[in-house]
Amino acid sequence: MFELDRELAQDIVTRAMAILPYNVNVMDSQGLILASGEPSRIDTRHEGAQLVLSNARVVAIDSQAAACLKGVQPGINLPLFFDRRLIGVLGITGEPEQVRLYGELLRMTAEMLVAQRHQQAERQWRRQRSDDLMALLLEEGGDAPRLLDEARLLGLKPQLMRTPWLFELAGGQSAERLGDWLQGRYPDSWCVSPAAGSLLWCQPGASLDEPAQAQLLERVEAQGWQVLRVAVGELAEGVEGMRHGYRRVRDLLAYGRAILPRQRLLGLARYRLPTLLWHYRDDEAVRELLRPLQRLRARDAGGQLLGTLRCWCEHRGHGQACADALGVHRNSLRYRLERIAELSGVDPLRLDGLLTLYLGLQLLPEA
Known part of the structure; x- marks a missing residue:
């Protein structure tokens, strides 16, 4: 249920008094002044507003009537409605005949601001609820029918x-x-x-x-x-x-x-x-894939052999393409591959050896 708050009330007062030469007050549904061009009146009861709230109608107070009421000055006090519900009172200080038209225009503007603020709050709520709902749906066990139904209602x-x-x-x-x-x-x-x-x-x-x-x-x-x-x-x-x-x-x-x-x-x-x-890197069977490469890296100070092995895997064991990519002769490439087999204990020239080394390379951080 939407209620006037101090921020919105102050926004209405500030906008109105930037145009009108009269003081403006905004009261809540209990007659308490939330915002005013006279700061000393904030948080005090407004008897004129209470009359409006009691009868849900405009109350005009002239100088003579104001003298009989506590904390009231001459002016006109108008009910503020939202969705056909009385949510507060808008007051303008001055002789009623002089400020009545201003009051009606200001009430229309204030009710538009209230509706706009409600729409903003509604959008913000829907956005927050949608974010929360998406997070819940992506968690384990988040596919409860209730959540899915709510997601459909929110248009997700x-x-x-x-x-x-x-x-x-x-x-x-x-x-x-x-x-x-x-x-x-x-x-x-x-x-x-x-x-x-x-x-x-x-x-x-x-x-x-x-x-x-x-x-x-x-x-x-x-x-x-x-x-x-x-x-x-x-x-x-x-x-x-x-x-x-x-x-x-x-x-x-x-x-x-x-x-x-x-x-x-x-x-x-x-x-x-x-x-x-x-995902299974902590499993012993997966860690075994790294051991041949760890033996190779321990003896490959400059990283040349590991670089050659990566290139060999990238070219799927095609000798000439790999040699061209490395900028070496095929005989030099073969020597390096033999050295890799010697140090790692796995032959990259064999399909099973190449597959073992390839899988291990997927878990070895790039230098």
């Missing part, structure tokens, strides 16, 4: 297919403002800030391809946000799919931060297997 469309993006912003950047910007350009977006400097954006519709993802990141940064990195998932259906997608991009972002610190745009389609390995 939980049934839509969406793609999760998880942004990590530099310190001091406002994730909420970035969410507002994205929601303004992509209707039906969901935006939730799981932590300071972090924004989960559930982009409506199909996933963007890599060039389009890069273009969007450029547009975001052109607006002034400094993005450290962003993880982009795949199209998910409904709330349960979105919840699963959020877990995947959260793992992907953590993987990128630890293993690929220079990579700012991380797509799940490209890093699906490394992200899966990262």
